[in-house]
Amino acid sequence: MSIIDYGWDEYFYTEYNEKLEQGMFPARIIADYGQTLRAATDSGEILIQRPLNKNGDGMQIAVGDWLLVQYDNNAKANLxxxxxxxxxxxxxxxxxxxxxEQIVASNVDIVFLIQSLNRDFNMKRLERYMIAAWDSGAIPVVVLTKADLCDDVESKKAIVYETTPGVEVHAISCVTGEGIEEIRKYFTKGKTIALLGSSGVGKSTFVNLLAGEELLKTQGIREDDSKGRHTTTHRELLLLPDGGVVMDTPGMRSLLPWEADEGMEIMFGDVEEIAGSCRFHDCSHGNEPGCAVREALESGRLEERRWKSWLKLQKEMAHLEAKKEGKLRFKEKQAGRHFAKFQKELRKH
Incomplete structure (x- = not known):
């Protein structure tokens, strides 16, 4: 095993050379257990204690991150x-x-957005995953699992193609092996692929199939509602025998992207263009004259479902931005108080 197997490439090597000091060595975080992190190095796996971050302003350390680490003889630990x-x-x-912000996956090359072809099939959720994926900088690929439980696979694939134009879509079955060989082409030496999706869609079963052994524990789905029991409890990078690194993640049923600039443009650019062509710039898209949205909805040029999805996302993103602004103002106010207190102490002396 070497760090090249785990994705070390020219991108990281360049910055590594700029920051390298004597005694430092590169390591990639491959598992997060809370206060303890496990990392891969050229000398094998090591454990690192997460640095304390009392005020919450420090940089998050996430699975997939590349670090420069140094062994401290006094502390008898890797820092x-x-x-x-x-x-x-x-x-x-x-x-x-x-x-x-919660970083779900770091330094991944490809994001597998996984939905199962049973009751988890949900285009509104997929749209949100796609927005976050496009903004991440990774390449999104849609993987539809449990094809053996679906009677209309091709029609559902068509729905996904329509929702995510230009993105590759694969239907697979970990029971029959359908579509698995086609998926293996993505897993090459040094490439990192993250699996993202709700609980019970078959992520852990998929990883075990790719690895040819049971690397991750799996559980079945509840028969009454087709929902999966939560299996993966932490993010983890796994090196596959035939090359490539896969990141399994805990299931997420709800997702609000932290940032959605490029992703919103790619996924809802047509909706935003229509909304921006109304006669009045502050159009509420109700009964105002010259409302391009209402006209597009009535003519069928704009699908009602997409319009409602965009509206809901806009409201949620606006609410998130307002909360971010509020937090920033609070921190600025705190900083102002600390500075005033510091000046008062100086005047005493």
């Missing part, structure tokens, strides 16, 4: 010196009240 600039980054707004 992170720096995180190398990321080639790609798939992220979302973290679930919960806190306003923060």
């Amino acid at each position: 992170i010196c720096t995180v190398l600039k990321r080639k790609t980054k798939f992220s979302r707004a973290a679930a919960g009240i806190e306003v923060r």
Whole structure:
């Protein structure tokens, strides 16, 4: 095993040379256990303690990141010196009240957006995954699992092609082996592929099939609602025997992209163009005269489902941006208070 197998290439080597100091060596994070990180190096796997980040302003360290590490003789531990600039980054707004970015996958070359051909088949969810994928910088590929449980595979593939134009779509079955050989072409030495999708779509089963052995635990789906039980609990990079690195991730049923500039343009550029051609720039797309959206909906040029998806995303993204602004103003206010306190202490002396 070498770091080249794990995706080390000219992109990282260039920055590595710029930042390299005596005693440092490159390592890639391959598993995240919370406070402990596992990394791959040319000398084998090592464990690293996650640096403390008391104020929440430090850079996130995610599975897939490349680091420069140094062994500290005093601490008897490997210490992170720096995180190398990321080639790609798939992220979302973290679930919960806190306003923060959650990096789901770092430095991946290809993103497999996985849906199963049973009750998980959901185009609104796929659109969100596609937006985040395009903004990540990685190449998106749609993989439809459990083809053996579907009677109308080709018609569902057609729906996906219409939703994600220009993106490759594959239907596979880990039971019958359908489509698996076609998928293997993506897994070549040094390439990293992330598997993203809801719980129960068959990500872990897919990885085990590719590896030819049970690398990940799997569980079946509940018969009453076709939903999968949560199997993967942490992100992990796995080196495949025939080359390539695969990243399995915990299932995500909801996803709001942290940023959606390029992704929104690619996925909803036609909708935004129509909305921008209304007679009035502040058109609410209701009863105003010259509303291009209403005209497009009535003529069938704009699909009602896509319009509602775009509207919902716009509202959610606007709400997220407002929360980001609020957090920024709060931090600025805190910084102002600290500075005023510092000046007051100086005047005392």
